[in-house]
Amino acid sequence: MKKWLPSLITRTPQEGYELAIQLAAKGVELIQPNEQIRRKLRPKYSRDPASIIAADQVIAIHFQTVAAANNYWKGSTSRDTPQYRTK
Amino acid sequence: MKKWLPSLITRTPQEGYELAIQLAAKGVELIQPNEQIRRKLRPKYSRDPASIIAADQVIAIHFQTVAAANNYWKGSTSRDTPQYRTK
Amino acid sequence: MKKWLPSLITRTPQEGYELAIQLAAKGVELIQPNEQIRRKLRPKYSRDPASIIAADQVIAIHFQTVAAANNYWKGSTSRDTPQYRTK
Amino acid sequence: MKKWLPSLITRTPQEGYELAIQLAAKGVELIQPNEQIRRKLRPKYSRDPASIIAADQVIAIHFQTVAAANNYWKGSTSRDTPQYRTK
Amino acid sequence: MKKWLPSLITRTPQEGYELAIQLAAKGVELIQPNEQIRRKLRPKYSRDPASIIAADQVIAIHFQTVAAANNYWKGSTSRDTPQYRTK
Amino acid sequence: MKKWLPSLITRTPQEGYELAIQLAAKGVELIQPNEQIRRKLRPKYSRDPASIIAADQVIAIHFQTVAAANNYWKGSTSRDTPQYRTK
Numbered sequence: 001m002k003k004w005l006p007s008l009i010t011r012t013p014q015e016g017y018e019l020a021i022q023l024a025a026k027g028v029e030l031i032q033p034n035e036q037i038r039r040k041l042r043p044k045y046s047r048d049p050a051s052i053i054a055a056d057q058v059i060a061i062h063f064q065t066v067a068a069a070n071n072y073w074k075g076s077t078s079r080d081t082p083q084y085r086t087k
Numbered sequence: 088m089k090k091w092l093p094s095l096i097t098r099t100p101q102e103g104y105e106l107a108i109q110l111a112a113k114g115v116e117l118i119q120p121n122e123q124i125r126r127k128l129r130p131k132y133s134r135d136p137a138s139i140i141a142a143d144q145v146i147a148i149h150f151q152t153v154a155a156a157n158n159y160w161k162g163s164t165s166r167d168t169p170q171y172r173t174k
Numbered sequence: 175m176k177k178w179l180p181s182l183i184t185r186t187p188q189e190g191y192e193l194a195i196q197l198a199a200k201g202v203e204l205i206q207p208n209e210q211i212r213r214k215l216r217p218k219y220s221r222d223p224a225s226i227i228a229a230d231q232v233i234a235i236h237f238q239t240v241a242a243a244n245n246y247w248k249g250s251t252s253r254d255t256p257q258y259r260t261k
Numbered sequence: 262m263k264k265w266l267p268s269l270i271t272r273t274p275q276e277g278y279e280l281a282i283q284l285a286a287k288g289v290e291l292i293q294p295n296e297q298i299r300r301k302l303r304p305k306y307s308r309d310p311a312s313i314i315a316a317d318q319v320i321a322i323h324f325q326t327v328a329a330a331n332n333y334w335k336g337s338t339s340r341d342t343p344q345y346r347t348k
Numbered sequence: 349m350k351k352w353l354p355s356l357i358t359r360t361p362q363e364g365y366e367l368a369i370q371l372a373a374k375g376v377e378l379i380q381p382n383e384q385i386r387r388k389l390r391p392k393y394s395r396d397p398a399s400i401i402a403a404d405q406v407i408a409i410h411f412q413t414v415a416a417a418n419n420y421w422k423g424s425t426s427r428d429t430p431q432y433r434t435k
Numbered sequence: 436m437k438k439w440l441p442s443l444i445t446r447t448p449q450e451g452y453e454l455a456i457q458l459a460a461k462g463v464e465l466i467q468p469n470e471q472i473r474r475k476l477r478p479k480y481s482r483d484p485a486s487i488i489a490a491d492q493v494i495a496i497h498f499q500t501v502a503a504a505n506n507y508w509k510g511s512t513s514r515d516t517p518q519y520r521t522k
Binding site for chain 4: 349351352353354355356357371372374375376378379380385389392393396398399402403405406409410412413416417
């Protein structure tokens with residue numbers, strides 16, 4: 001298999017979130033390796049709330065893993081990671 | 088991609104909860120990037136108990152992550168975070 | 175938004191469980207802010223085993239968070255928290 | 262509310278598992294407080310594989326919490342907790 | 349109740365996985381104590397992908413617990429636990 | 436039972452992900468040991484978005500376990516595990 005996951009370490013939480021999405025997508029790809037079938041399923045699935053939320057949950061689980069791996073990016077106190085504030 | 092997640096650190100548990108909701112919403116947005124389709128799905132989904140509870144669960148998972156990132160806001164013993172008490 | 179989550183710290187495991195329920199309920203409220211709609215959905219949902227169990231699961235996930243935040247109430251060795259024993 | 266959860270500490274893993282079941286059952290009870298309705302739902306639900314497995318999952322999540330609270334009963338090296346062995 | 353869970357400690361990851369299966373099965377048994385009903389449900393459920401995957405997930409959650417209890421079997425560097433390698 | 440899980444330790448995150456897939460697949464195998472039935476179910480299940488996402492979630496849960504077991508491969512700073520960067 002080609003290399004696709006060299007590390008769980010990312011520079012920022014947002015990159016961590018993007019990695020979580022990649023991890024979720026990779027599972028789908030390995031479960032259904034046929035790209036044509038996956039492409040056919042996509043429009044159906046991406047208009048079905050239940051499927052969207054279920055996929056959202058897989059991302060959330062992977063984000064837990066990536067966030068823990070990065071110690072929640074606690075060390076990064078640079079301007080790139082200002083404290084989160086709600087409007 | 089635009090910056091939307093600078094940090095997992097929030098001042099209060101409540102802001103952490105709001106961040107968890109954002110994290111859940113972002114996943115949906117990335118899974119179905121077409122805003123028009125999302126808007127069409129919303130009324131359907133937000134009246135379906137199963138979908139609501141499933142979305143609620145995604146929030147709960149993200150809140151675990153955010154709470155851990157903030158060490159459960161244990162340090163904040165100011166008046167802003169009085170001990171929780173049930174009525 | 176009004177303050178509703180000042181802290182994750184509770185005096186007892188039972189209050190922690192009640193907080194977990196509040197956290198689960200809050201998500202539902204934020205997903206479907208219309209109280210009338212929520213009220214209509216309630217009788218349907220609370221008679222549907224699948225929905226009840228799914229909601230039960232959201233509580234369980236939040237209880238994990240609250241329990242961790244309180245270090246599982248390990249310090250509280252007062253009479254209020256006797257060792258759990260099955261009958 | 263009556264006291265029902267004085268502590269998460271149990272003497273043995275098995276009592277911890279029983280507590281996890283109690284925690285799962287309590288959520289159901291609080292979601293649907295009407296005992297008559299719960300009793301009506303039970304025969305239906307307990308013959309439906311999907312519902313049984315979903316409930317089983319709630320137990321599993323609570324057992325994670327209880328096991329962590331008890332530090333996985335690592336300290337108990339008495340005869341009551343011999344090493345687990347498969348046949 | 350008969351003793352069935354003396355400990356979460358196992359000698360190897362594989363025995364830990366087997367224990368996770370036992371933990372999942374026990375929940376089903378306690379939810380539906382009637383063995384005859386369980387036996388009837390089994391052929392149906394074990395041919396339904398959704399049910400199989402849901403049960404697989406319960407095993408995964410319990411395996412998290414058992415693996416944590418055993419500190420991921422990190423100490424066991426004997427020949428019995430060689431480093432995992434993909435082909 | 437034949438040995439199939441000697442360790443949770445892997446050299447790289449990617450091998451850890453592959454192990455997570457194995458762990459998920461093993462559960463399915465133990466739940467439905469009849470290979471012929473499993474083979475019949477596969478084409479159906481691998482074209483059903485809900486089943487694919489559910490299986491993806493089981494992988495995500497196992498990946499949490501494997502990643503924790505490997506301390507998120509933090510120690511491996513060799514060329515094999517360069518920092519993850521999004522394009």
